[in-house]
Structures are given as structure tokens and as C-alpha cells.
Amino acid sequence: MASPANGRGEGETPPAASRSGRRDLTTGPIGATLLAFALPTLGSNILQSLNGSINAIWVGRFLGESALAATSNANNIMFLMFSAVFGFGMAATILVGQSWGRRDVDSARRAFGAAIGLVLAAAIVVATLGWLFTPQILRLLATPAEAQALAQAYLRVIFLGLPASMLLVLCFMGLRGTGDSMTPLWFMGLSVVVDSGLNPVLILGLGPFPRMGIAGSATATLIANLVAVGSLVVWIRWRDLPLRLRGREWRYLLPSGALTRAIIAKGLPIGAQMLVISTAGLAMMGLVNRNGVHTTAGFGITLQLWAYIQMPAMAIGAAVSAMAAQNIGAGQWNRVARITGAGLLLNAAITGTMVAVVLLFDRPILGLFVGANSPALPIAQHISLIASWGFILFGGTMVLFGVVRANGAVWGPLLILFAAMFPVRLGLAVLLQPWLGTDALWWSFPAGSATTVIMAALYYRFGSWRRSTLAVPPPDGEQRSHADVDTSGSLHPAG
Template sequence: MGAIVNRPGQGTRDLTQGPIASTLLLFAIPTLLSNILQSLNGSINAIWVGRFLGAQALAATANANIIMFLMFSVVFGFGMASTVVIAQAVGARDIDAARRAFGSAIGFCSILGLAVATAGWIGAPALLHMLATPPEAYAMALIYLRVIFFAMPATLLVVMVMMGLRGAGDAKTPLIFMIVSVAIDLVLNPVLILGLGPVPAYGIAGSAAATAAAGIVSLIGVIAFLYAKDMPLRLRGPELRYLWPSADQLRVLVGKGLPMGLQMIVMSASGLVMIGLVNREGLLVTAAYGAAQQIWTYLQMPAMAMGAAVSAMAAQNMGAGRWDRISRITGYGIGYLLLVTGAMIVIILLFHEALLSLFLGSNMAAIAAAWNMQLLASWSFMLFGCTMILFGVMRANGVVVAPLVILTFTLFGVRLGFYELAYPALGADALWLSFPAGSATALLLAWAVYARGGWRKAKLMVPVHAEECRETVNSEAEPAGRIAPAG
């Protein structure tokens, strides 16, 4: 039985046609804006909590957020796996396969979210003890964490839906609902923390409830939008059975998703090790590093956004058999990355004192230390970004183990090895120079794997069952869902 081929329709962007340069840029910009909004939201929420509830509450949210990051890392992996499957299916004009992948991802994420919420609510005290949460912050952290776990299914689902939409070529809808989520969170945080107007003051629980409400409203909104606009990934009638993941879909989600999620965890673990080494240098250096990290967070965003955009665009072209476009997609992705990140680095270095004073006030000694870090390490984020582009292209065809091995080796072996060898001669500068040392090695290894080309022979698409195809053909009634390849 052949694949069911449908017109992509509204809400699905064809990334296999037209000029690569403008198509890629227009697709990447909404993802970059979403990332910036999300980071700004986190920073502003931390300001609300720190200013209104004090250092104990801020410590409580920091401890809870470590656990949340680990969960989102895993879900990010599953989301990226579903993104590339959906993108390959859309590229092949097989909308039924895209719906099957989307439904399986949503169903799997729903089950995972419910399990995590239940286990997290029960195990929250043990988790906080495991993290050695300070006693004075424990009670607040427990309340915050349990409210967040309560909302976990909706929060994870909205992430999965947005990633699925990007796989279908739609980066605008996720941006719209990211704006909705951030707006709700920003408004509700001070209202629920302080108890403005008729609303009682809920303190730390109010901050968690604001984040939870934002996630739930966004999920309801994006699902309603999917059906109101009759977007291609919506499921109706017999297609609702796709929400129960089949064994072959689960193999792709777990087999490809876990290594992708582990990449995020490896990067996070490396960051924790680095903080431990920085702490040995004293309070001044730690404060300077904290300020530098705030700026570096934004430097990483073009790499993550462009890597995701390149991955989705490459996957669609692979699905369409347009391998002739893959090298140019990679080239344009690297070009945009170097241009945007390079411009950001120039701005950061030119206005370093004003930017660093936002975090360090008038502490000129700390500003000088942070400036030294910026000079030695900031440019390495261009190398990091190029590596993420190459990983994104390979990921588009389901190659995920090689990137994980390269990241693990460079972040721990190369970076820490460089630090140990260079520290006697360079002192703390060995820490900042370990960034370019690790990034350069990662880029060389990623390029070696990419240039070798073995990743092109991988197979990602889940095989289509003939009986499922037949049932879908017989049940599909909407004119927009009929066999009609887009020109």
C-alpha cells in the first residue's frame, strides 16, 4: 500500500521548495524569539520571587528548577525525535504519517506527564533532600515543586505540541502561544505572590501557580487553535487511535529521543562541574562568572534556534528526497549562525561594562574579572553554534549517538583535561580557555562525522502498516485531506 499523500494545507510550511536562504531565515526567527521570550520570562520571574519573597524563596525555586530542567531535557529529546519524523513525513507529503507520529508523541507524553506528576508529588521531599536543599528554603521549595508537578502533564504537552508544529514547518503558532504563556505568567506572578486586589497572597505557591496556569491555558489555546484552523496535525475520528503509541513509533521516540535528551543533560552536568571549579576561585570570580553566564545564555540562543530550524528543514527535504539541498541548508545555517552570534559578541564586548553592571552593580573588580572571561571565552560560542548546526542536520536523519558521544567527550574529557593541564600555568584563565578548547574539538569531530557522510544512509521513518493506510483512506472524509500533492 502506498503512502497516503495529502496537501499540507494551512499551518504547514513547505520547506522543500523555493530559495533556501530566505525560507530558513524566516523559519528560524520565530524560534529564536520564542527562546528569548522564555529566558526573559524566567529572569523576570526570578526578580519577582527574589524582590517580593527574599533569598530563601529564590533558593527554593532554584532547587526546584534543577529538577524541572532534567525533566524538560528528556521531553526535549522525545520532542526532537517526533519533530524530525513529522518533518520527514511532511516532506514526503505523507500527512497521515505525520499525524501518526504527532499522535504517538502526544499520547506518550501524556502518559509520561501523568506518571511524572504522580511520582513527583509523592517523591518531592526525597528529591529535595537528595539535592541537599538548605533547611531554611526546604518548606518553600516543597510547595513550589508540588504545584509545578501538578501542572507537569499540561506543561510537557504544550512543549511537545509546539515542537510537533515546528516539524510541520509552522514556527509562527508556537511563537504566538509562547507570547500568550509568557504574558499570563508575567501578569499572574505578582498578583498571586502579593495578593493584589481581591486575590489572596499565596507567596511562593502563587509563583508556581502562575507558571502552571500559563502552561494550562497555552495548552488549551493551542489545541483549540489546531482544530479551529483545521491544521494538518489535528486528529479526528479513527485518527484518535494514534494517541495510543504503537510499538514502532515508541522505538523511534525512545531510541532517538533519549540520546537527544541526554545531550541536554550532559551539557547541564558539565555546567554544574564548571560552577564547582569556579567556586574554588573565590566569591569575586563566582559573582563575575554568574554575570557572564547570564550573557552567555543569550549567546547560545542563535545556536539552539538555528540548529532546530536547520534540523526541521533538512528533515523535510530528506523526506522529499531533496538531498541536493541538504549541503546548502547546512551552509546557510552556519552562515546565519556566524553572522548573528558574531554580531552579538561584538555588541557584548563593546558595551560590556554597561551590560555587566546590570548584574554586578558598581563592583569594578568583579566587572573586570567578567570582562576577562568574556574576552577569552565568548568567541567560542560561534564554534559551539556551528557544531549544533552539523548535529541538527545529522539528527534530521535520526543520527543521535555520535553527537552524544562527541559532546560527552569534549565537555568532560577535553574541557576538564585542558583545565587540569593548563591550570598550573594559567590559573583561573584555564577555566575560560577550556571553553574554546572544548568547542573547537567538538566542531572538528562533528565536521569529520558530517563530511564522512555515513549519517546519510540512516533510516528514520517508521514503516506504514498497510491496514492502517486502508482504514484511513476509507475513513477520511474532508476534501482538504484527499490525495493531492502540493505543487
Template sequence: MSDAPLPTGPLRGDLTEGPLTRTLIVFAVPQMIGNVMQSLNGSINAVWVGRLLGNGALAATANANIIMFLLFALVFGFGMAATVKVGQAWGRKDVVAARRSLGTAIGLTFMLALATSLGGWIFAPQMLHWLATPGESYGEALVYLRVVFIANPAATVTTMLAMGMRGSGDAGTPLRFMILTSVLDVILNPLFIMGWGPVPRMGIGGSAFATVIASFLGLFGMIAWIYAKDLPLRLRGKELAFLKPHRSELRYILGKGLPMGAQMLVISGAGVIMIGLVNREGLEMASAYGALLQVWNYIGMPAMAIGAAVSAMVAQHIGAGREDRVDAISRAGSTANLAITAVLLAAMLLFDRPLLALFLGDASPAVPLAQHIQSLAIWTYLPFGVTIVLFGTLRAYGVVYSQLLVLFTSMYLIRYGIYWLLYPSLGADALWYSLMVSSVMSMVLTLAAYFKGGWRRQMQRRIAAAAG
């Protein structure tokens, strides 16, 4: 399908050379910055919504966003599978195979995004009812959710492009356009919420509309950049046929992506249940939790970025036949994440009141409630980080069902078992203790899967064969 010769020297974005920790950190930092920018975008928009429209509107966006995450989870699973497939091809220096994998992933997920956008618009009321969205914020949540669904195809393709490029070791290009999208969204939010000049006042629908515009402009900008710079993963000429899902590629992306997406669904489903339980404690509790979710996003970002970097890095090492360095990559990722997360925890606890007041207002009674919740639940991010980093290694080996079992066991059986057990004596605090217990158990079960799984014995045999 392409006349391009296979490269014989090092590829740009080769993650198999150089000191492990330095290579991992340098590769993860742009992803981390991109994740922080994305969270900052959401947080600033939440400030606009909370300050300009009130706590009811803020609670509405929290309910709508958890649904968007739920629906986006499956697509994200396909993206993770594509990252691994592209990374393994990059490790083998097979650029054409990398393009084919990415093309299949984009073609598949774009069709899915169109279907979920249409279905989401139609069934948005039922989704909000399932969440037990408080009546005070239901109307605003419905408007916000329906408009945001329009941005879903652009956000899906952008994410798929970004994940494929990271598989090829390019974290810089996705970062550029994450920044562009975030800046546009932040600037346009107050403009469309309040109106100015010829722009009408749109309220909470304006916040969602700003996201739609920013998402499409970011996607078009990234595509233009890829072709202007002739980046290695661009499709041209006959290679455009790669956008029609290829059977062998589709088998891998569906076979691995579905359980990877199911992992995200398990996580987001647990979040949906948590939102529902929090909503039942009243609007003040829902507002406090909505603000905390904005703050906590920053603590989880290093783990997500380092876990994704570990997955791409391990995938390239598998393709290059250098599996003897895999355990060292996992250790480097876990250590780096623990150090960064500890610093963030200290900063969040030290400045919690002014941070929470940004979303809730200085005089809001939800501020001390949010401080109390944070003091109990914030520690979950230390074991969470180790779990996510090790998931990255397992994912690169195509090990997906053990993670699914770990997540289901810890986030449903253990978390909600602890909640129902403790609720009669602790009330709402049972929610936050259950988060900590489930996070620790998730890490313990993941360590068992990492050190005792069958994938590890196969890896060790290949290492021994290569050495002998």
C-alpha cells in the same frame, strides 16, 4: 484511519521549495523569537525574584531550573525525533503519517510527564542535596522546585505540539502561544510573589505558581486554536486513536528519541556539575553565575532555533527525495548563526554591566565578578553554534550516537580534565577556560562526524542514483 485524500500539490509549510537561505531564515525567525520570548520570560522573572526576594532566592531558582532542564531532557529528545518523523512525512506529502507520528509522541510523553512530576515532587530534596545547593537558598529552592513540577505535564504537551508543528513547517502557531504563555507568566509573577487584593503573598512559591497557571492556559489556548483553524495536524474522530502509541512509530521515537534525550541529559548533566562546582565557590559566585545564565540564554537561542529549523528542513528534503540540497542547508544555517551570534556577543560585552545589574542590583559585589567570568567564557558560543546546526542535519538522518559521543567526550573528559588540571594555578577561572576548550573540541569532533560518517556515504549514493 482517515478519509482525507493525500495532497498532490504543495503543502502549506513545504520547506523544500524556494531559495535555501531565505526559506531557512524565514522559518527560523519565529522559532528564534519564541526562544527569545521564553528566555525573556525567565529573565524578567529572575529580575522579579532577585529584586523582590534577594540574591539567595535568585540562586535558588537557578538550582531548581537546572533540575527541571535535566528532567525535561528525555521528553525533549522524543520531541526532536517526532519533528524528524513529521518532517519526513510532510516531505512525502503524507499528512496521515505525520498525524500518527505526532499522536504517538504526545501520548508517550504525556504519560512520562505525569510520572516525572510525581517523582520530582517526592524526591526534590534529594535532588537539591546532589547539587550542593547553598543552605541559605535551600528552603526557597525546594518550595520553588516542587510547585514548578506541577506545570510539567502542560509544558511537555505544549512543547511536543510545537515541535510536531515545526516539523510540518508551521513555526507561527507555536510562536503565538509561546508569547501568550510568556506574557502571562511575567504579569502573574509579581502578583503572586508580593500579593495584591485577594491574592495572598506567596514569596518564591508565587513565582512558581505563576508559571503553572501560564503553562496550562497556554496549552489550552494552543489546542483551541489548532481545532478552530482546522490545522493539518489536528486529530479528529478515529484519528484520536493515534494518541495511543503505535508500535512502529514508538519504535522510531524511542529508538532515536532516547539517544537524542541522552544528548540533552549529557548537556544538562554537565550543567549540573558546573552548578555544583560554582556553588562550592560561595554564594557570591553562585549569584554571579545565576545572572550570567540568564544573559547567556539569549546568545544560545539563535543556534537552537536555526539548528531546529535545519533539522526540520533537512527532514522534509529527505522525504521529498531532494538530498542534493542538504550540504547547502547546513552551510546556510552555520553562516547565519555565526553572523547573528557575533552581533549578540558584541552587544552583550558592550552593555554587560547594566544587564547584569538588572538581576544583581547596581551595588552587588557579584556584578564585577560576573563581568570577569563573561569576558572569559562568552566566546564558547561561536563554536557551539556551528556544532548545534550540524547536529540538526545529523539528527534528520537519524544519526544520534555520534553526537552523544561528541558531547560526552568534550563536556566531561575534556572540560573537567582541563578544569582539574588548571584549578591549582587558576582557581575558579579554570572553570571558564575549560568551557572554551570543550566548546572548540566539540565543534571539531562534530565536523569529523559530518564529513566522515557512514550516513554521508549513503546520502551521496542516493544522490548519484537519483541523478543517474
């Protein structure tokens, strides 16, 4: 039974406790709290990117540039599929964070359970359709002929693993919404160890395992996700972490109509933001593919490098969003502006350092993926030199979008991203090619990032996002009074 005083189950640890790595993000010094929360998230991002890089090294070294180009195309498509269901998880995570800030644990669990039910159903549908239409998707993307068969074998296995990978990411997001960024770090580490360890075994057919080639790399990822998500579910129940479901709470997997509508209303625009980014990425990949397999491979290994450059920005943006959601839920709007400022400064320092290091050591880093004499290597260096600095601007956008989305404002970021990705980035890439050649493709990246951060800053300063409201609706047929939750905060900013 939930206590009517605060919405917590009897005998549960209050959200302010730090058990199992949880942090109360509504108290304490903002800069230090933000950094301490962001570092484990950054560690998770590093592990995830390291895993992708290790797998790319196995594929590039053992199977060649055509296989590497195939995985680059397939990964872009998977990001598109992932985006189709990611928005619902993000919307639920915002609801979890705000509920946690209000000390309303039951609402946090209902939002988390609803997200699991909705996202898993959507992921199964998307995975099925993706598996069936893989050849058509690859042809639409203008995948190089020599890479199509490899890309199809790789992508179909990856589609089979989409539900497990979505559930794993969703659990990570929910845990961070409660202030726990350490548990996701440990289980991301488990996934990386299994995935990177199995890659050479299944690609080459070592020991009793069959030689699977590029499909072996995808199968390793599938197994790693299944192992990690299964272990995480057991850990959440064993450690009795805040978002665990038990008894009658399992009904939360079938969300109420009102909660479903709330998640869809916010999740669709967030998912659309991801779709805009991924669709623009696929369109850019199509433009790159028309320049031959060496340019495609060079761009593919540059994307591996960029995954590392953007890691601090993504981690800081996620930390800022979680902190802002909890503080908005607690009604502490005076801290929200300070969180934004701290996030921007932290991003400029860390992402700027990453860009400098990567540009100084780009050749040995890029050379890990292909041989020293590969024609793709100088192409990758050239792309990195032109476009990598734009990720400092990208990080600023992540911070600003993280704050406004934490209060449920999702349409402004969607319109900004659409304008920056299509009229600006892709428009410049196409229009300037007669004068700049392939350099037009690479210069379009920082141009798009500059446009996005300027528009995001204007929206943060002058937009109406502070007037949004976001709360988990009560179960169908049930009315909740203000006494059902901690009333120490309001959903509206002071002043």
C-alpha cells in the same frame, strides 16, 4: 479516508500551502527560506528567554540573591528532568518532518499522536518522582544552605507543571516539523504575558492573591503553561491545522508497537544527549556552588545572559533540522548540503553579532538582575568576558547536529557531546583549578565548545549518517505499499 495516491485526507490542503504560516521547506531559495523560517523561531526563543529574565528580575529584586541562587539551581534540575522526556518528542518531530516532505500526512499525524502519548506518560512519571525527591536532589547538588528551602518551594511547583510545559513544547516542535514556525511564536507570546504578569502578583500577594514568595514565581509559570497549551489545542482544532487529531485519529495517542519502538530507538539517544548536557551543567553548578552564594548568583545571572546569546544558534539549528528533514523525506539531497552551509554562515553572522553586543553592554544588562553594588555583578562580568565567545562555536555544532539528526543519526552526536562535556569541559574545570582558581570553571566552557564543533564537523564530513533511514512504520497488522505515499523522493542520498 486517506487518499491512496498521497496519504492525505480528502479535501485537505497539500503541505505545500502556506496557510496558517506553513512553508514548504523543499522549494525556493535556501538562504531566504531558512531565514524566514528561523526568524519566528528566534522570536519564540527571545520571548522564552525574556520571560525567564523578567522572572529572575522579580525574584532577585523582591526576594534577594539567595532566592536567585535557588532558582538557578532549580532551573538546572528542571533541564535535567526535561531532558528525560524531550528525546521522544524530538524523534517524533524528525518523523513528522520527513513524512511531511514525502507528502504523507497520515504518517505525520501518527508520529505526532504517538509523541503526545509517550511524552505525557513519561512527563507524569518524571514529575511525580521529582516532586517526591526534591530535597534529596538539592542536597546532591550541594545547593547552598541559605538557598535550599527556597529552592525546594520553587522546584516542587515547577515539577507540577512539567506535563503541561512538555506538551506545549511538543506541539511547537510538531508544528515546526510541518513548516509552521508562526503559530508557536504567538502562543509563546501568550505564555510570556501570563507568566511575567502573574509573577509580581503572586510573589507579593497583590490584590486578592496570597503572598506566596518564591513559590508564587513557580505558580505563575504553571498557570501560564496551562493557559498556553489549552489555548493552543483549541486553536489547532478550530483552525484545522495539519497535525490535528479527530475521529479515529485519536487512537494515534496509543501508538502501535512498531512506532513506539521507532520513537524509543531514536528518542533515547537524543534524550541521552540532553541528559549529558544537563548532567554536565548540574556538575558544573555543584563546582560553582562550592565557591559561595555570590559566585553562584553571579553564575546564575550569567546564564541568563547566555540564554540570549545562544538564542540565534538554537533557532537556526531548529530551522536547519526542519528544512533538512523535509528535504531528506523528499529525496532532495542536493539541497541538504546547501542548507548546512547556509545555516553555518547565518549562525556566524547573527551569533557573532549577539556576542559583540552583549560584551559591549554587559554591565547594564547584568545589572538588571541585581543591584549596582552587588558583589555578584563583577563576578558575572568576568565570567561573561572569558566564556561568551564560545557560543559562536556552539552555534556551528547546533547546525551540524541538526542536519545529521534530521536523518535519524543520533549516536554520533551523543558520543561527541559526552566526550566534550566530561573529559574535556569538566576535566579541565577540575584539573586546572589549582593553577587558575575559579577561572578554570569559566575557561572550560569555550574549550568544550571548540572540541564539540571540531568533532561534529569531522562526523558530518566523514560519518555514515547519510546512510541512515527513518520512516514511520505502518500500523500494526497493516501493510503500506509504495503507492500509499508520494514517491517523488527516496530515503537515501543520491550518489
